[in-house]
Amino acid sequence: APDVLFVRGTIPSSPMVAVVGTRRCTTYGTRVATAAGRAIAAAGWPVVSGLARGIDGAAQRATVAVGQSVSVLGSGIDRIYPSEHDRLADDIVQSGGAVVSEYPPGIRPDAWRFPPRNRIISGLSEAVVVIEAPVKGGSLITAAHALEHGRPLFAVPGDIDRETSRGCNLLVRDGAFPVLDIDDLMTGLSFCLGPPPRAQHTSVSTHVVYEAVGATGCHLDELPSRLALPPSEVLVLISHAEAGGHVTVEQGYVMRR
Numbered sequence: 268a269p270d271v272l273f274v275r276g277t278i279p280s281s282p283m284v285a286v287v288g289t290r291r292c293t294t295y296g297t298r299v300a301t302a303a304g305r306a307i308a309a310a311g312w313p314v315v316s317g318l319a320r321g322i323d324g325a326a327q328r329a330t331v332a333v334g335q336s337v338s339v340l341g342s343g344i345d346r347i348y349p350s351e352h353d354r355l356a357d358d359i360v361q362s363g364g365a366v367v368s369e370y371p372p373g374i375r376p377d378a379w380r381f382p383p384r385n386r387i388i389s390g391l392s393e394a395v396v397v398i399e400a401p402v403k404g405g406s407l408i409t410a411a412h413a414l415e416h417g418r419p420l421f422a423v424p425g426d427i428d429r430e431t432s433r434g435c436n437l438l439v440r441d442g443a444f445p446v447l448d449i450d451d452l453m454t455g456l457s458f459c460l461g462p463p464p465r466a467q468h469t470s471v472s473t474h475v476v477y478e479a480v481g482a483t484g485c486h487l488d489e490l491p492s493r494l495a496l497p498p499s500e501v502l503v504l505i506s507h508a509e510a511g512g513h514v515t516v517e518q519g520y521v522m523r524r
Contacts, residue, residue, distance in 0.1 A: 268390060269369035275344045276365035278391075279313040279335045281464050284456060285392035285413075286314050287385075287406045288322025288399045289431050296399035296431065299423055300325040302449050303396060308334025309502040310453065311464030313364060315339065315392045317384065317405070318352050322398045331358045333502065339388045340368040341381035348376035367391075385409040393460055394419040396452065397443070400434035407434050410443070419459040421446050453506050465503045476508045477523060484522035 284307050288296060304314050304326030314330045316323040318338035330336040336359045342348050344366050347356045356366050369387065370380060385405050389395055389412035397420070400406035413420045422443040425432025439445045446452045457463060479485075479493040490501045505521060508514045515522050 269387060272367050272369055272387070273344050273371060274365050274367045276360035277363060278337060278365045278367065279363065281311055281313055281335075282393040282460055283313045283315045283337060283391055284460075285388050285395040285409065286316050286322070286326040287388065287395065287397055287409050288326075289401060289404055289406060289434075290319050290321035290323075291401075291431060292321040292325070292399050293429070293431060295425075296322055296423075297325045299449075300398045301329040303398065303446075303452060304329035304336075305333055306449050306453055306502065306506060307396075307456070308336065309465070309498075309500075310334075310456075310506070311503070312393075312456065312460070313337055315388050317341070317381075317388060318347070318356060318366070319405075320349055320352075322400075322406075324352060324355065326398070327359060328355055330364070331355075331362050333498065335359075335362060335364040337364050337391060338366045339384050339391070340366060340370070340376070341384045342368065342376035343370050343372040343374040344368050345372045346374065346376060381405060382408055386412045389413045389416050389418060392418060394421065394456055396421040396423075396446070397435055397438060398423050399425065399431045401430050402434050402437060404434065407438070410438055419444065419455075421452060421455060450506060450509055463503055465500055473504070473508045473511055473513055476504050477513050480514055480521050480523055482523065484520060487516065487519045487521055490521065 308330035
């Protein structure tokens with residue numbers, strides 16, 4: 268553990284989940300990272316990542332509207348890298364999260380400073396999810412720390428001939444939980460960490476969600492008004508209803524099963 272951690276914002280008290288991956292991600296990886304970041308944060312588990320380009324940025328950007336996030340930097344907290352994520356860092360702090368670093372303010376983002384921060388990403392988290400990663404890179408370093416820390420490790424499998432999937436496929440081969448889809452990920456996290464924090468604080472039952480969907484179904488965007496709940500809570504409830512076999516969601520449209 269670092270001797271000191273510099274913090275801008277507030278580190279959430281809820282159990283947190285790391286979502287990490289390569290900077291050189293595919294469109295598919297970006298899409299999965301966005302969906303995973305949104306679902307995890309909406310469930311009440313703050314997302315921890317490195318604010319880097321690619322998977323990290325996609326996952327953390329998705330959290331801003333629905334929950335909290337913590338960015339672990341390889342520089343001082345006043346030296347956001349990459350610089351195009353300055354606004355994202357501000358949004359993360361304003362939404363109740365934090366930007367943290369073991370390096371004092373003013374320290375530049377030198378390349379050698381980034382690998383050590385991966386142990387902090389794992390250390391702050393109760394589980395680690397690797398979305399897309401080559402065999403060599405920071406994501407597999409974070410995964411190795413997760414195993415050392417005894418954290419549950421999840422990985423999204425990918426094409427066997429795609430460089431950015433080989434790291435994840437290797438993790439699955441060696442025992443990481445394979446992520447089949449976002450609902451599968453949320454079910455796995457719930458199994459390892461217990462019920463999502465927001466699910467514990469809602470009085471709305473699956474039956475009420477089932478009734479709100481109606482016999483003919485409805486678009487996901489209609490449910491917040493029907494249930495009189497914020498969109499973030501609706502996402503959690505729908506995830507549970509879908510995992511329980513009560514509804515299906517396809518292209519944003521919710522139908523009873």
